[in-house]
Amino acid sequence: MVPVIKISNLDKYFGRLHVLKDIRLDVMPREVVCLIGRSGSGKSTLLRCINFLEEPSHGSIEVDGIKVEGGEKGKLHRQLVHDVRLKTGMVFQEFNLFPHMSVLENVIEGPVIVKGMDRQKAVELAQQNLDNVGLLFKKDEYPNRLSGGQKQRVAIARALTMEPKVMLFDEPTSALDPELIGEVLNVMKKLAYEGMTMIVVTHEMGFAREVADRVLVMADGELIEDSKPADLFGSPKDPRTKALIERYRSGEQ
Amino acid sequence: MNIFSKKQDVPKSQAELIYQAQANKERHFRTNVGISWFILLFILVFTFSGQDLTIGSKTFSGIKIDTVFMANNLSFIAGGLAETIKISIMSIALAMMLALLAALGRLSTFPPIYALSTFYVSLIRGTPLYLQIFFFFLALPQLGIRLPGIIAGVLALGLNYGAYMSEIFRAALSSVGKGQREAAIAIGMTPAQTMRRIVLPQALRFAIPPTGNEFIAMTKDSALVSATGFVHELMWRSVKVGRAQFHTLEALIMAAIFYWGMTLILSYVQNRIEARLSKGDR
Numbered sequence: 001m002v003p004v005i006k007i008s009n010l011d012k013y014f015g016r017l018h019v020l021k022d023i024r025l026d027v028m029p030r031e032v033v034c035l036i037g038r039s040g041s042g043k044s045t046l047l048r049c050i051n052f053l054e055e056p057s058h059g060s061i062e063v064d065g066i067k068v069e070g071g072e073k074g075k076l077h078r079q080l081v082h083d084v085r086l087k088t089g090m091v092f093q094e095f096n097l098f099p100h101m102s103v104l105e106n107v108i109e110g111p112v113i114v115k116g117m118d119r120q121k122a123v124e125l126a127q128q129n130l131d132n133v134g135l136l137f138k139k140d141e142y143p144n145r146l147s148g149g150q151k152q153r154v155a156i157a158r159a160l161t162m163e164p165k166v167m168l169f170d171e172p173t174s175a176l177d178p179e180l181i182g183e184v185l186n187v188m189k190k191l192a193y194e195g196m197t198m199i200v201v202t203h204e205m206g207f208a209r210e211v212a213d214r215v216l217v218m219a220d221g222e223l224i225e226d227s228k229p230a231d232l233f234g235s236p237k238d239p240r241t242k243a244l245i246e247r248y249r250s251g252e253q
Numbered sequence: 254m255n256i257f258s259k260k261q262d263v264p265k266s267q268a269e270l271i272y273q274a275q276a277n278k279e280r281h282f283r284t285n286v287g288i289s290w291f292i293l294l295f296i297l298v299f300t301f302s303g304q305d306l307t308i309g310s311k312t313f314s315g316i317k318i319d320t321v322f323m324a325n326n327l328s329f330i331a332g333g334l335a336e337t338i339k340i341s342i343m344s345i346a347l348a349m350m351l352a353l354l355a356a357l358g359r360l361s362t363f364p365p366i367y368a369l370s371t372f373y374v375s376l377i378r379g380t381p382l383y384l385q386i387f388f389f390f391l392a393l394p395q396l397g398i399r400l401p402g403i404i405a406g407v408l409a410l411g412l413n414y415g416a417y418m419s420e421i422f423r424a425a426l427s428s429v430g431k432g433q434r435e436a437a438i439a440i441g442m443t444p445a446q447t448m449r450r451i452v453l454p455q456a457l458r459f460a461i462p463p464t465g466n467e468f469i470a471m472t473k474d475s476a477l478v479s480a481t482g483f484v485h486e487l488m489w490r491s492v493k494v495g496r497a498q499f500h501t502l503e504a505l506i507m508a509a510i511f512y513w514g515m516t517l518i519l520s521y522v523q524n525r526i527e528a529r530l531s532k533g534d535r
């Protein structure tokens with residue numbers, strides 16, 4: 001099988017700070033990959049490099065057959081980056097719904113404006129996705145009338161309506177009140193079982209253990225571990241991984 | 254049994270009581286301010302009423318003004334109102350466009366554009382509005398450029414207010430969070446689409462209340478245009494008839510009433526818009 005995401009020799013510098021060091025990663029179709037690590041380890045930056053919210057300094061990223069070299073400029077590069085963005089859907093920690101648009105308008109904005117999809121068709125697709133996240137009845141509300149959990153579910157529907165090949169989640173539950181985390185994780189679980197390829201930056205170890213096919217651990221800009229969840233949580237190899245997991249364990253109690 | 258009145262049957266919570274006390278205090282304050290305003294207004298009107306008022310052993314006399322003159326010239330001076338409003342609306346429209354362009358220029362990373370924007374703002378803010386108005390009316394004709402009075406006035410006011418308002422629009426644009434741009438980029442929007450569909454609508458909503466304030470200020474600054482003699486708005490007309498019949502006091506009082514009334518109406522509209530916008534933003 002061909003990987004849907006292929007990251008080769010990726011480096012990222014912020015000024016003189018070397019935040020991603022020679023990252024190599026293949027993600028297969030339908031795989032769910034959780035990315036964990038302490039804050040500042042580079043996991044969010046890595047995720048944001050995949051859809052070029054951060055421009056990689058060196059190395060290449062290939063998404064569904066479109067290969068983009070980092071650190072380049074020019075019209076062709078911009079076109080490739082645009083194509084990659086159409087193949088990836090992103091969900092942010094802070095939801096980032098558009099506050100001046102209703103829920104439905106938020107969800108059809110991308111398909112109609114970016115893809116030029118027929119409005120009626122976009123509405124149908126949007127309603128289907130809103131129904132999937134259980135929020136069709138909120139379609140005419142404005143985002144400021146929704147709870148955090150509902151906002152994040154709308155954000156997921158918005159990303160899905162672009163019909164991406166891969167979904168990227170950047171700490172999707174970190175800004176939520178504890179009692180609202182479950183509803184978002186449930187939507188993500190459902191998405192995983194439906195076969196969506198997902199990369200999830202998260203602190204939710206329970207989710208990683210239950211849903212992920214692989215768990216990657218980042219530390220100091222490097223991928224230090226790439227294991228099945230059972231192996232990782234059972235017998236972590238790297239001492240930094242061990243410390244990380246113990247910290248979460250003590251936090252859970 | 255019925256020693257409690259019906260109202261006291263439901264005991265009020267502490268929070269409710271505190272809220273009520275605060276609301277009472279607020280209402281009390283507003284009433285007193287209202288009364289004081291009324292007294293001040295009475296004193297002002299009395300001052301120009303020509304009437305005598307005796308309080309105890311003291312008698313105060315108001316200044317006598319010629320009401321016949323005022324009645325005779327009411328329609329002439331009021332005729333300037335339309336011109337004043339016309340100049341103000343056209344100028345604010347021009348000012349908003351320039352302010353938006355200047356604000357976008359300020360956020361540009363392309364040096365010539367950034368420079369053009371800051372240069373414009375600096376030049377306009379560094380010279381008097383009065384000078385700028387005379388530049389368009391009197392200096393341009395020397396170069397063979399003769400603009401109709403109203404166009405010259407609108408250009409001067411629009412350019413001037415555009416420079417000052419660019420700060421409002423800059424703040425409005427930066428009020429739209431980085432996350433909004435990122436969300437738009439992530440669904441594949443181009444920078445132009447992001448600006449037009451996501452950033453501008455939110456920024457404009459932010460900019461509406463302060464722009465309203467500028468508009469109110471502009472209706473009054475438009476009086477400066479009268480100094481050139483080419484635009485027959487409120488101020489020009491009142492000075493004209495006042496001088497001709499040696500009744501400038503009456504003429505200016507009339508113009509002042511028109512300006513003040515206009516300002517009050519616009520402020521009211523402004524408050525309503527602001528209240529509505531803040532409701533939607535909650």
